[in-house]
Amino acid sequence: MRQKGICLIITAVLILSISPVIAPAGPQPSSNIDNSGGSGGGGGSRLSLASFTNYLESWQKENPTKYQYMTKLMSNGNTRSYKVPSIGLKYSKDRSVNRNDELDIKFQVQNPNPIDLRIPLFIDLEAMAPGENGYKKINQNSMIVQPFSYTESNDVNLFESSWPELSTFGQMNRMGVLKFKIGEVKLRAVYNDGTRKGYSNSWKFFPPYYGELVLNLTNRPPEMKNISIAASSTIRFNDPIEYRAEIEDSDGDMLNVTLHILDTEGKELKNVTQMMLPGSINIKASQFGFFDETDAGKNFTYYYSFDDGINSNRTRVQSGPNIRQGPKLYVDQLKVTPQSSNCYWWQWYTFSIRAKNLNLENFDVIFTLLCKTENSDWRMIESKTIKVGPEPQTIFFNKTEPFLVTDANATSFYRVKLSEYDQTGRDVVEATGPKINAKIVPYAVYDPVTIANVASMLFVILAGSLALERSHKRRD
Amino acid sequence: MDRFPLFALILAAIPVLASGLDLARSALLLGFILTGAAALHIYNLWRVHRKIESLEHSRISKESFYNELAIAQGSNFSALSLAAWLMLVVAIAYLYFLVPTILATSYMQIPDLASSPNGFATFGLAIASAATIVILGLDKLPESYREFKLTELYSFYSLSKEAKRMIFLTIPALSISIICSAYTGTIYPEHDPLAESLALILLALSAGTLVAIVYKDAVEG
Numbered sequence: 289m290r291q292k293g294i295c296l297i298i299t300a301v302l303i304l305s306i307s308p309v310i311a312p313a314g315p316q317p318s319s320n321i322d323n324s325g326g327s328g329g330g331g332g333s334r335l336s337l338a339s340f341t342n343y344l345e346s347w348q349k350e351n352p353t354k355y356q357y358m359t360k361l362m363s364n365g366n367t368r369s370y371k372v373p374s375i376g377l378k379y380s381k382d383r384s385v386n387r388n389d390e391l392d393i394k395f396q397v398q399n400p401n402p403i404d405l406r407i408p409l410f411i412d413l414e415a416m417a418p419g420e421n422g423y424k425k426i427n428q429n430s431m432i433v434q435p436f437s438y439t440e441s442n443d444v445n446l447f448e449s450s451w452p453e454l455s456t457f458g459q460m461n462r463m464g465v466l467k468f469k470i471g472e473v474k475l476r477a478v479y480n481d482g483t484r485k486g487y488s489n490s491w492k493f494f495p496p497y498y499g500e501l502v503l504n505l506t507n508r509p510p511e512m513k514n515i516s517i518a519a520s521s522t523i524r525f526n527d528p529i530e531y532r533a534e535i536e537d538s539d540g541d542m543l544n545v546t547l548h549i550l551d552t553e554g555k556e557l558k559n560v561t562q563m564m565l566p567g568s569i570n571i572k573a574s575q576f577g578f579f580d581e582t583d584a585g586k587n588f589t590y591y592y593s594f595d596d597g598i599n600s601n602r603t604r605v606q607s608g609p610n611i612r613q614g615p616k617l618y619v620d621q622l623k624v625t626p627q628s629s630n631c632y633w634w635q636w637y638t639f640s641i642r643a644k645n646l647n648l649e650n651f652d653v654i655f656t657l658l659c660k661t662e663n664s665d666w667r668m669i670e671s672k673t674i675k676v677g678p679e680p681q682t683i684f685f686n687k688t689e690p691f692l693v694t695d696a697n698a699t700s701f702y703r704v705k706l707s708e709y710d711q712t713g714r715d716v717v718e719a720t721g722p723k724i725n726a727k728i729v730p731y732a733v734y735d736p737v738t739i740a741n742v743a744s745m746l747f748v749i750l751a752g753s754l755a756l757e758r759s760h761k762r763r764d
Numbered sequence: 765m766d767r768f769p770l771f772a773l774i775l776a777a778i779p780v781l782a783s784g785l786d787l788a789r790s791a792l793l794l795g796f797i798l799t800g801a802a803a804l805h806i807y808n809l810w811r812v813h814r815k816i817e818s819l820e821h822s823r824i825s826k827e828s829f830y831n832e833l834a835i836a837q838g839s840n841f842s843a844l845s846l847a848a849w850l851m852l853v854v855a856i857a858y859l860y861f862l863v864p865t866i867l868a869t870s871y872m873q874i875p876d877l878a879s880s881p882n883g884f885a886t887f888g889l890a891i892a893s894a895a896t897i898v899i900l901g902l903d904k905l906p907e908s909y910r911e912f913k914l915t916e917l918y919s920f921y922s923l924s925k926e927a928k929r930m931i932f933l934t935i936p937a938l939s940i941s942i943i944c945s946a947y948t949g950t951i952y953p954e955h956d957p958l959a960e961s962l963a964l965i966l967l968a969l970s971a972g973t974l975v976a977i978v979y980k981d982a983v984e985g
Contacts, residue, residue, distance in 0.1 A: 634879070693879035697953070726953045728878045733947040741884035742946055746939055749854065749892050753847035756896070757839055760903075760915060 348434065352408050356482065359404055373399040373409065375477045375488045376497030378448075384504045387458035388539045392450070395477045395488070396497050397433050399445040406435030406445075407481040413451055414478055418471025418505065425478075426465050427451040433479075457505055458539070470598055475501040509599035510537035510566065512545075512592055517608045525583050525611050526709060529573035533592060533603075537566040541596035547571050549578055550589040550605065557588075573609075585613035615651035615676060617708045619643045624702055624721050627687075631722040633696045634730040636687040639669075641704050641717060643676050643683060650677040654707035659690035661698035661724060697726035768927040771980045775972030776965070785961050787859065787866045794856070794971060801975035804982040809833075809911045809920060811985075826908040834910075834919040837928075845918055845931055846899070848974060851938040853895040854888045855967050858945035859960075862887075863952045872952055884946055921977045934970035941966035 347355040378394040385391070393413065399406055410430040414423035431449055438445035457473070460466050476499065477488040489500040518530040531547055546561040547569075560576050562569070569592075573579055579588075587610040593602040621642040627635035645651055656671040669690045674683050691700065700721035709715050731737045775797055783790035813829050837845075864870035877883045899914050910916050923931075944963035948955060 693875040696875070728872055728875055728952060729883070729950045730879055731881070731950060733943065733950045735950075737881050738884060738946060738950060741882065742888075742939075742943055745854070745885045745888035745892070746851070746942070748889060749850050750847045750935070752892070752896065753850060754843045756900075757843035757846060757915075760842075 348436070352482075356407055359407070370405050370407075371400045372484070372486055373397050373401070373479065374491040374493075375411065375479050375486060376491065376493035376499060377413075377475060377477050377488055377501045378496045378498070379501050379503065380496065383502070384506055385457070386506055386508060386539055387461065387541075388456050390456060391454050393454060393475065393501065394448055394450045395431075397438075397447045397479065399433075399438055399447070401445070403435050403438075406438070408435060409433040409479040409481050411449075411477060411479050413454065414476050415466060416474040417466055418469050418473060423474075423476060424466055426454070426460060428453055428465075430480075458541075470505050470507045473503045473505050475503065507596065507598040508538040509601060510535055510541070510543050510594055510596050512536075512594060512601075512603055515592070515603060515606055517606075519609055523609045523611050524614050524709065525579045525581055526574070526713065529579070529609050531569065531571040531573070531590065533569040535564075535566055535569060535594060537596055539596065540566060541598075543594055543596050545569055545592060545594045548591050548593065550591070552586050552588070554589065554605070579609075579611060583611050586611055614708045615649070615653065616646035616711075617643060617653060617676065617706060618646050618711045619704075619706065619717055621682070622702075622704060622717050622719050624719070626722055630725050630727075632725045632727055632730065633691040633693055634689070636689050637691075637721075638687055639685040639702060639704070640682050642680050643674070644680040645676045645678055646711075648678050650675045651708070652676075655683050656705040657685045657688065657690075657702065658705060659700060659702045659721070661691065661695040661700045663694050663698045664692065666703070691724055693728055695724045696728050697724065699723045766924045766926055767984075768924060768976055768980055769930060771983075772930060772969070772973040772976035775976055775979060776968040777972075779968045779971075780965055783964075785957075785964065787960060787964060790964055790968070791856075791860050791866070794968065797971060797975065801978045805917065805920075805978045806911050808978065808981050812920075826910075830907065830910040830920075834916065835922065837918050837923065841918070841928055841931070842915065844935060845974075846915060848931060848934045848938065848970070849899070849914060850892050850895050851935060851942070852967070852970055852974060854891050855938045855941045855945065855963070855970070857891040858888065858942050858949075859963050859967055862945055862949040863955070865952075865955060871949070878949075884949070888942070918977065921981055923977060927977060930973050930976075934973050937966045937970045941970065 344355065344358065347358065375395055375397050378396065379392065380394075381389070381392055395411055395413070397409060397411065399409075401407075410432055412425050412430050413427045415426045416423045429451075431451060433447050433449075438447045440446075454460075479486050488498075491499050493499050512533055512535045515533040516531075518532050519527055523529060535543060535545060537543055542563060542565060544561060544563055546559050548556050549558045551557045558576070558578055560571055562571070587607070589605050589607050591603045591605045593600065595601070619641055621640070623640050625638045625640075627637065639657055641655065643653065643655075652673050653676045654671060654673050657669045658666045659669050660666045667690065669688050670685045672683060672685070674681070690702070700723070701718065702721050703716050703718035706715045706717070710717065778797060779790040779793035782793055809830075812833065813824070813826065816829065817824050860866050861869065862871050864872050871883075871887050872878050877886060880886070902912050903915055905912055911920075918931075941963045944959045944966070947959050948963070
């Protein structure tokens, strides 16, 4: 075969050497001819073998049309000797593929033609999606097989490659190349040499190459777990209520998740849909206004529905939240009365707040007193459970000692935390208290405590000195 | 005529008058007087030792010198003088370290202790204990270093009855000084200049009295 090629090239050189006399029809090299004949008038230019080879190589790369013409010319224009190549597909992985599985589809071209007869081939991949009738090209850039790209094996010229831009079916979906649903996807390769097309499914191949590749496109449905409601044990309608869950999707698909809130009779009250990637679900009831004052005392249920665009599913109905009945609390007149106007840290302070239930019922409300100063954090001082009815009543925290020595010389603050929300929707009522006196020592000099301190100290020093002297003397 | 009271008075006047009743300055002056007394005490003994050696024309060991020189002042006096010294240390701590207006560190910076019912006693006894440990530590020194032993300070001087009486009187004076200082602590952050001055005067008088014999001996030779 190589000898035949060399002969053809020599023939071509001979033809070209007389080209100024017999000009062939078609494109002619015009500027790169090796005028080794020099400046002989009318003698024409002579083309060396090396120059012609360079020409051929440059045309092969830059001007395939001219190159094809030349190869046809060199084979005396006889295309009947050209044999059509065959092409097959290889897929070495499991045929059952997911939308996010990496596709590793290779093609192999078997070209029986000698290098001088080979023509560049443009190779594409076509797919028939489930439920479709025809094939559609799915690669963006054709792979070009040049005549010199083949390797010779057992007298067959082979070329194997793949389409690098092919990644996953999911990506093709997203790019809008093709809409894949789950099911059988048929794939075939097609080549184009400029004049004719050839399909892989026209030839019979043997494993690992196939004329037609059939892949089973599957979908892994999303799964939901860890469904819960984050809220305090006794939920009030305006407490922070958060619906939490985890949703997983092995394919990493974009998911539609819908939270359905059901009323006491199981009828859907409200729903919220979120488009999200697999991960945590946090839906705050307050953000979507699921519940209001009228829901107090009702037991709600909920469930989630979700889909990944292919498979949809729903959870079982979950119970919660059970919103408890509460009073309609009205509070005012938060006050503090110190033991004396000196406001020493060691003195007692009486705190009071007035409260009533705007509903005609008595309800247990927990009042918790907390105090702090600029120098300290909130400290719980006292807590009381009071039955609050429609009649206003004042709740006292009598003679508390809420401050520490470190609070001396600092402004005080106090608050009453309520177990229910008040008329303003808050469960904390707060006020600024008096500035605590800077005095640190709580005892006067004439106080028995001070007297006892100083007297005992002096006594111990005197007694100790006597004892020391005695022991000293005894030692001497 | 015994000039002991005069020396005591002069020494007491230095921190009181020179400081203009400024407590921080008085602390410095008081420190000088007490340090000076310690230095003079060592000097006095060294001077006598040298004089005896020159008279005897021979070398006398410090041990035998101290044994010869030491005079027993009576155990009651020794016990009460030790008590006076301990109370001097406590009175100094009460005056200068009870409230933070004089020095940077003070008892009031430990509010839990300051507000405790036992705070004053704890503070005073802690200071007295520390002073006792130092005094006992010095007492363990070898016999050739008896000049450093506070318990033997007065053994090397001849004290008149009046001087001894005055040293006894430092105990009530220091007690009053401590009470005055405690009063300033109880009223903190307010302050009473009269109580502070009284505490300082009594403290200075007591300190002057306790070291007057050393200065007197140094001056009179």
